[in-house]
Each structure stands twice: as structure tokens, then as C-alpha cells.
Amino acid sequence: MFNPQMLQLLLKGVWETLYMTLISTVLAYALGLPIGVLLVVTAEDGIKPLAPLNRVLGVVVNVFRSVPFLILMVCVLGVTRFIVGTTIGSTATIVPLVIAAAPFIGRMIESSLREVDHGVIEAAQSMGASNWQLITRVLLPESLPSLITGAAIATTTVLSYSALAGALGGGGLGAIAINYGYYRYQPDVMWVAVVLLVLIVQIFQEGGDRLTAACDKRS
Amino acid sequence: MEPACSGTPIITIRGLNKTFGAGDTAVTALQGIDLTIFEGEVFGIIGLSGAGKSTLVRCMNHLEKPTEGSVTIAGKALEALPGKELLLARRGMGMIFQQFNLLMQRTALQNICFPLEISGVSRAEAKKRARELLQIVDLADKEKAYPAQLSGGQKQRVAIARALAANPKVLLCDEATSALDPTTTRAILDLLREINQRLGITIVVITHEMSVIEEICSRVAIIDNSRIAEIGSVRDIFLKPRTDIAKKLLYASGRLGESLMGQRCLRIVFDGTKTTSPVISNMVLECGAPVNILFADTKTIDGKMVGYTLVQLPDSDQIIEKMKKYLTLHEITYQEEAYHV
Numbered sequence: 052m053f054n055p056q057m058l059q060l061l062l063k064g065v066w067e068t069l070y071m072t073l074i075s076t077v078l079a080y081a082l083g084l085p086i087g088v089l090l091v092v093t094a095e096d097g098i099k100p101l102a103p104l105n106r107v108l109g110v111v112v113n114v115f116r117s118v119p120f121l122i123l124m125v126c127v128l129g130v131t132r133f134i135v136g137t138t139i140g141s142t143a144t145i146v147p148l149v150i151a152a153a154p155f156i157g158r159m160i161e162s163s164l165r166e167v168d169h170g171v172i173e174a175a176q177s178m179g180a181s182n183w184q185l186i187t188r189v190l191l192p193e194s195l196p197s198l199i200t201g202a203a204i205a206t207t208t209v210l211s212y213s214a215l216a217g218a219l220g221g222g223g224l225g226a227i228a229i230n231y232g233y234y235r236y237q238p239d240v241m242w243v244a245v246v247l248l249v250l251i252v253q254i255f256q257e258g259g260d261r262l263t264a265a266c267d268k269r270s
Numbered sequence: 271m272e273p274a275c276s277g278t279p280i281i282t283i284r285g286l287n288k289t290f291g292a293g294d295t296a297v298t299a300l301q302g303i304d305l306t307i308f309e310g311e312v313f314g315i316i317g318l319s320g321a322g323k324s325t326l327v328r329c330m331n332h333l334e335k336p337t338e339g340s341v342t343i344a345g346k347a348l349e350a351l352p353g354k355e356l357l358l359a360r361r362g363m364g365m366i367f368q369q370f371n372l373l374m375q376r377t378a379l380q381n382i383c384f385p386l387e388i389s390g391v392s393r394a395e396a397k398k399r400a401r402e403l404l405q406i407v408d409l410a411d412k413e414k415a416y417p418a419q420l421s422g423g424q425k426q427r428v429a430i431a432r433a434l435a436a437n438p439k440v441l442l443c444d445e446a447t448s449a450l451d452p453t454t455t456r457a458i459l460d461l462l463r464e465i466n467q468r469l470g471i472t473i474v475v476i477t478h479e480m481s482v483i484e485e486i487c488s489r490v491a492i493i494d495n496s497r498i499a500e501i502g503s504v505r506d507i508f509l510k511p512r513t514d515i516a517k518k519l520l521y522a523s524g525r526l527g528e529s530l531m532g533q534r535c536l537r538i539v540f541d542g543t544k545t546t547s548p549v550i551s552n553m554v555l556e557c558g559a560p561v562n563i564l565f566a567d568t569k570t571i572d573g574k575m576v577g578y579t580l581v582q583l584p585d586s587d588q589i590i591e592k593m594k595k596y597l598t599l600h601e602i603t604y605q606e607e608a609y610h611v
């Protein structure tokens with residue numbers, strides 16, 4: 052099975068998987084970060100309580116999170132076609148990945164920011180910090196280790212979504228595993244794709260853990 | 271009503287009420303607070319847990335907005351200030367906390383730089399000032415340490431340095447020594463006293479421990495049940511506590527048992543002028559009846575030694591009268607008290 056053609060296919064799969072995962076995670080993080088910050092800041096015990104906004108945001112996040120990824124992918128086909136021009140391939144998959152991951156990442160960021168001790172926020176307020184300064188200089192930097200852990204988890208989740216997308220015309224290792232393992236009865240190729248997926252997840256997770264440990268000064 | 275006092279007022283609180291929640295679930299935290307704190311003094315606010323003292327100190331920098339009443343700091347009424355100016359006003363007041371509340375992801379030096387950074391001081395300038403402050407709090411060798419690597423006392427020193435960074439006129443201390451052991455507490459209180467004397471910063475100390483008040487405060491307000499129960503010089507309150515809560519706080523360390531309920535006791539005060547003769551022994555000999563010494567303590571307040579002894583009297587009105595007469599004759603200050611501590 053390991054002819055040059057197959058190797059090239061697998062390499063392309065790895066590349067596509069990384070491309071989809073990383074671009075999607077970065078974009079989803081860019082969307083999820085303000086969502087998470089708003090969820091914390093506008094909460095009843097937040098630094099700028101705004102109940103209506105908080106509730107609406109919470110409901111929207113929950114709606115998106117409760118739709119299974121494959122179904123969400125189908126639901127947003129129109130959006131995907133509008134943005135990318137096609138619904139097939141790695142680039143097209145980025146759209147549903149971002150839409151699925153952003154609310155998830157928003158919740159993770161929310162829970163990370165909540166770890167910041169209220170007393171520390173109060174201390175910063177007593178020094179005359181504005182709400183913007185509280186967010187950028189207290190909430191985010193103080194929860195950095197937790198945010199990095201969350202980012203690693205988000206990346207691996209997006210990676211597994213991207214593999215799922217292979218079933219609906221997405222590219223990458225997931226598509227290879229499904230096409231060869233399910234449609235062509237070539238389980239050996241599928242296994243190689245799976246092992247590669249596992250390795251990539253391991254690398255992301257390990258990298259995230261190390262980064263977290265390096266910047267965690269809390270203990 | 272609070273007694274008149276001299277000096278320039280720096281914190282003036284008038285008719286302050288604070289209620290949390292609304293309707294049936296509303297909880298009154300503070301009621302009818304009138305308080306004037308003068309420039310350069312170390313003012314104590316003492317009370318039991320839940321009395322409202324922490325809320326009161328948070329009203330002083332509007333971390334809690336009073337429901338009613340006014341808080342004036344250095345001539346500025348906080349409730350009249352628009353948001354941005356309130357932030358500026360807060361920068362003129364430092365605050366330290368029981369749990370230190372340091373930024374865990376910043377070193378000691380970076381923590382001290384924090385208030386300077388947020389008020390727009392350049393990084394280099396902030397570092398220079400932070401190093402000076404580390405000198406003042408005696409932690410010059412710890413500038414690169416993270417809070418997790420410091421002891422409780424060291425963390426509070428960093429917090430004090432941070433609170434002083436922006437050159438505040440007032441330092442608010444919310445149970446600043448309550449998480450520290452007695453030796454460290456004393457060291458921190460010494461540091462606060464030094465800051466008060468050297469830098470002339472007005473200090474407001476919130477505590478539930480009378481010993482902290484005795485150690486550094488010149489005046490004290492006793493908060494009980496959301497109100498100011500008693501206010502005056504520490505010496506006066508120590509020598510002549512009028513309210514039950516004041517007595518309760520004074521004798522807290524004496525652990526008077528419930529069994530003393532309703533018994534007649536005498537508080538004999540020694541104010542440093544008549545302590546050469548053995549007063550109690552002589553009184554016992556003269557009256558021919560023993561007394562039971564329940565509690566005795568001496569303190570140095572404002573540099574003068576004062577002490578008192580709490581004695582349980584015999585169960586005879588006649589002897590009690592005789593003892594009182596003896597004390598009056600010898601010009602010893604005393605107060606009869608029925609205990610419900």
C-alpha cells in the first residue's frame with residue numbers, strides 16, 4: 052500500500068488537517084474570545100452586569116453548542132457556499148468548524164476567566180483600573196495558563212470535528228480514513244490515517260501542557 | 271454623635287446607608303453612619319463579623335456605592351464624580367486586603383508597577399518607583415519572586431508597596447493582618463505605623479481584633495449591627511467602654527465564660543498614675559472578703575501604660591459598697607459591670 056502515491060495522499064491529508072484545524076481554531080478563538088469575555092463581564096457578578104445581553108449571548112451559545120457538528124455542517128451549507136464559493140474541500144470546512152468551535156471556545160474562555168479570584172479584581176478596581184484595563188491587564192493575563200490549556204483542548208476538538216467533516220466532503224486525514232476504510236475496504240490506509248490523527252492530537256496536547264506549565268506562576 | 275476633633279478632615283461620611291438587594295430580601299449593611307477621619311491619623315474600625323465594617327471601608331472608595339449619604343475624600347464628594355473621575359479619585363487611595371489579592375501571574379516588582387501602569391506612568395519610571403517601594407517594605411531581594419513563592423507576611427508587604435505606589439493620601443486596610451500569625455502581624459503593624467509617621471499617610475484599619483486597634487490606632491469607631499456604636503480615642507474606649515459591644519471586643523481575649531452571666535463585677539482601671547501600691551490586695555485585706563480576678567491586662571496606648579483588672583465580687587451588697595468606697599477613697603477609677611459577654 053505504501054507506494055509513493057499513497058504517501059503523497061497521506062502527506063496531503065496531514066497538511067489539510069493541520070490547515071483546517073489551525074486556521075479554524077485561530078478564527079474561532081478570535082470570535083470566541085469576545086464571547087467568553089462578554090459572558091464573564093456582563094454576568095450578574097461581573098464587572099459590568101448586563102443581564103439581557105448576558106442571557107441572549109448564553110442562549111445563542113447554547114443553541115450552537117447543542118447542534119451536533121455534522122448536522123450543523125449541513126445547516127450552514129448556504130453560509131459556506133456564500134463565503135467560500137463551494138461546500139467541498141478543506142477551505143469550505145473551515146466555515147462550519149469556526150461556527151461550531153467559537154461558542155465552545157467562548158464557554159471555555161468564560162470558565163477560565165472565572166478562575167480569577169474576585170479579590171484580585173477588587174484590588175485592581177481599588178487602584179482605579181477601568182473595566183477595559185481589568186479585562187486586558189487582570190482577567191486575561193491572570194488566567195493565561197488556563198486559557199492555554201483551553202486552547203489546546205479547543206484545537207484537538209476542532210481537529211476531531213475536521214475529521215468528521217471528511218464524511219461530508221471535507222478534506223484531510225478524516226476524509227482519507229472514511230473513504231479508504233469505509234467505502235474502499237482498505238483498512239490499512241484507514242489505520243495509518245487514524246494513527247496520524249492520534250499523533251497530531253498528542254503533539255497539540257503535549258505542546259499545550261508544556262506551555263501551560265511554563266507560564267503558570269500560581270503555585 | 272461623634273466628638274469634635276482637631277485637624278483637616280480627609281474622609282467625611284455623612285448619613286451613609288447601605289442596603290443590599292431590594293424588597294423583602296433587602297439586607298441593611300450600614301445605617302446612619304457619620305464619620306470624620308482626619309489627615310495623618312490612624313483610624314480604627316472594629317466590629318464582629320457581619321457588623322458592616324468591610325462594607326463601610328468599601329464605601330470609602332466606592333467599591334460599594336452607598337444607597338444613601340455622602341462620602342467626601344479630600345474635599346471631593348465621590349457620589350458626584352463621573353465614572354472617570356471616580357477612577358482617578360480611587361488612585362488617591364491605596365487599599366490592602368486580608369487575602370493580599372496580588373496578581374499571581376506577576377512578580378513582586380510587576381505587582382507594584384501595576385497601579386502605575388494603569389495610570390499611564392512609563393514602564394521605566396514605574397520600575398524605578400517600584401524598586402524604591404520594595405526598599406521601604408524591606409523586600410528588595412524579592413523583586414523577581416512570584417506571589418506563590420512568598421510567605422503571607424511578604425505578600426502583604428508587596429501589597430502594601432503596591433498600595434503606596436501611586437502616592438495615595440489614604441491607605442485602607444481591610445483585615446490586613448487577619449490571615450497572619452502574631453509575630454508577622456506585629457511586623458506588618460510596625461510597618462504601617464512607620465508609613466503613617468514617615469509618609470504622613472492617613473490609615474484606616476478595619477479589624478475584628480482589639481489588639482490591632484490598640485497597637486496602632488489613635489481613634490476608633492466600633493461598628494455593631496450596621497451602626498456606629500461608639501467612637502472616640504482608643505484610650506478613652508479602653509478605659510471607659512460604654513457599650514456592651516465595646517466590652518465584648520475588649521475582653522474577647524479573656525474568654526469569660528457563660529457562667530458569669532449576671533454576676534456583679536468590678537472593672538478596676540489603672541491609668542498609669544497610681545500603680546505603685548497593691549490596690550486589690552489592700553482592698554481585700556481592708557474589706558475582709560476575697561475577690562475573684564477574672565481578667566487583667568495592661569496595654570501601652572499612645573505611649574502610656576494603662577491596665578485594668580476585672581474582679582468578680584463577693585455575693586454581698588454590703589461588702590461591695592465597702593469595696594467601692596475603698597476605691598473611691600484611693601482615687602482609683604472603677605466601673606461596675608454586670609457581665610453578658
